[in-house]
Amino acid sequence: MLSVIVFLPTAVAAVLLGVPERAGRRVFAAAWIAAALADLGLVAAVWVTREPGAGFTAQEQVPWIPSVGISYHLGVDGLSLPLLAMTAVLFAACAVYSLRETRRVKAHTVLFLGLQTVCLGLFAALDLILFFLFFDLSIVLMYFVIVGWGHGERARPAALRFFLYTFLGSLALLLGFILLALSAQPRTFDIPALVAVNPLAAGGPVPAFALLAIGVGLAVKIPTVPFHTWLPPAHTEASAPGSAVLAGVLLKMGTYGLVRIAMPVLPAAWREYALVAVVVGVLSVVYGALVALAQTDLKRMVAYTSVNHMGYVVLALGATGLARDGQAAVLATTGAVTQMVSHGLITGALFLLTGVLHDRGGTYDTGAWSGLAHRTPRFAGLFAVAAFASLGLPGFSGFVAEFQILAGALGPAPVATAVAATGIVVTAGVFLLALQRVFLGPLRVPGPPGAARPVADLRRTELCAVAPLLVLVTVVGLAPRPLLDAVEPAAAALSSLVTR
């Protein structure tokens, strides 16, 4: 079942490769939307039919390279299934949004379908090498997305920087994985097997080094301060769906790696160095928020709020390592996973909406826009909803996540949590300022002064892409129980693994 979910997009892409470009972009778009929706349906089916509790559902394991201990092992639990679902939703939204794409539609569709396989595969992988394979391919495919459909010539250096930074991260990760696999007897790259064996419990320099390698590798991808510098240019230069997937899904790969690999396989080392995660998390929260406040480029601003929001996840996971009290640890971990899902949906919506803005005026500069609320009420409304959700207003998913994170982290790391809470205030300022600049005040649109250029409101495809994301954000915010029911048992299992 999981293999079908993971490889369905690639199968569709393989078929589409045989279809000539002149078949028309409608054909490609329709195939893509159909594939994305079918995948979403399959993920929903797995969600509904999953076994309750903390174990893995829908496992598949086939020996792949047995002499090295590598197997093709897929499976999902409460940590990965929500992310799998979020990925499927986000890709479906991007498929709908891309109906308006006119540049090299065939290649664009094929590339995104491949990217979807890679993203889904990463969250379903239960083997370190399989995880690494998808991790690496996500970098390669995203590079091509940025270069091929970014904003012109400046996209190339940004994409190269993204490639180099995250590739360095991925190789550090590989080094850590090799250390993990070699420490187990018999050698294996299988994640559940490594978790069960807990091979590096004895302490010493090897677990510390392995955690350092894995931690740095994932931190580049998350990205946390000080490894975040690739993020703003990559986002500014990427297309709207590219940014949505980059921020919505690819960043989660980093934090997911922490909960799936670093914490359960290296629990002792994680506890020992949890304070580092807490500090890095808080720094990311505060720094991301403050730098976002200084941006005049709307997309860059949203990109920095990603650093801020991912910082909460790292903070929560660090607090889990520090926690003496099981309940706080579960709360923080649950909050972290919820935040990953929530941030994926919200930031995906935000990036698609900034894409609309760029589409209308060719610029992200907040100074170039003003008073759009009257002209484009639907756009303004949706952007406001997304902004409020992002700043953590109750009633949206972000609040559920951040509340749990702060409540869970307060006990183990009170000072850090107090500092991190100020980040919420700053983020509120960031979004309110942006809303005020772009949507309120006298009407001003980019272009020569005096020329009254019409600015179209959201088109139907754009609405169909963005609105479902925000509906989900609201549903999770108002009725978080179904999501939390899935996450909590797995979070509890993870917390007990970390504190063992």
Next chain:
Amino acid sequence: MTGQDAAALAPELVLLAAAVLGLLAGSWLPRGRQWLVRAAAAAACVAAVVTAARAAGPARQVFDATYTIDAATTTARVVVPLAALLALWLADATVRGHRRETEFTVLVLLATLGSVLLAGASDLLMLVSAFLLAGVPLYALAGWVGGVDAVAARASEAAMKYYLSGAFAGVTMLAGVTVLYGAGGATGFGPLRAGLGQGPVPVVAVGLVAVLVGLLFEAGAVPAHFWVPDVADGTPVPVAAVVTTLPKVGALIAVYRLLAAAVPVAEVDWPLLVAVVAAASMTLGNLAAFFQDSPQRLLGYSTISQVGYLLMAVAVAGRAVLALPSLLFYLGAYAVTNLGAFAVLAALPVRTLDGHRGLARRHPVLAAALVVCLLGLVGTPPTAVFLGKLTVFTAAVDGGTAWLVVVAVGNTVASVFYYVRWFGPVFGPAGDGPDTCGELDAPARGPATAAVTAAAASVLLGIAGGPLLAALGSG
């Protein structure tokens, strides 16, 4: 043990016979029919692979233990002829109808034979003969293009440089063999090991280093790498492809065999020596490749860095279970990927990176093959080189040289820069320079299909490499 069993050398004899018969036949065939020789050579390569695969079995030594047939030799017997086959295929556009087509074919066959013999040699004298047989045909091949124009001038300069460094390396190696013989009292690897155990350490070290100079020259590793960029850049693409692929397979297996079988670690700390050479090779190759504008020169430097990664497995020979299987697998993966990249160049006669401007728009399949091969050389999963790198890194960590893996990781990241720099023009808009449009219009069919085949094989080998790796480990 000391069988004089000629049938055991069937793959080598097939190659030799094909070379001799090819040379004779080529002298009589008209220029338009010389492709027959190439076809026969290809058939001989296939025959060599088939006989080698049938002869695979438990390790044994033949001809008074001067030649060993084991997993490593079998790998060379399979990989080198297959690489030669691919090289003959990608050479199609360059050599078909050339007045020295047969010479090209025969020289490739002889170099193939030499490389296989290098891999199997378990006697110092045998090693020297194999070194000569693997090297001398390639010196001639470097100057193969002939003529009096600028191309020929570059090629003869390359051939001259290659030959002179080869002669120097050969003499050094021969001196080293003499010293080792003097110190160990034997030339066969088994008795030599026993003899060297009692020999004077400085003498053994000097002899070993001298022998290694020859083999590292053949492999194109630092510090004997100076010929690589010039030959890779100055010769026609198929020649460059052959020179940077075939001898490496034999030479690296020879280094492994020599160190693991003949030199006690207690005598000379060769693991450290090899590790340092590996680190230097990957680092210098990478740094030099950074701002190259000629794709052939870039690939030339990249092969130097690849040898560095390969030598990592040699550095932990005997100390990690995966050392030999990872080396052998990586060699096969490297051969197919490197040849794939050269095949793309052979299909498009452009001499600058910028010449590939707009390739993705005009020839998406060829561009895809190039991307797969270049990402393969980087070591991106799921290509074969990734699996090679993964196992080599694992072996290196296992063997206690984690620092070398850190160096290799840093180098791999650095290498992304120059491989990806190549993507820029490939995916950029079509250019209108004199070097680009016209020549990009029609990629040669033979090399293009060879490139796509190699790229596909590289991915396939990466995905389905498990059983192969298991077989290499058990053999």
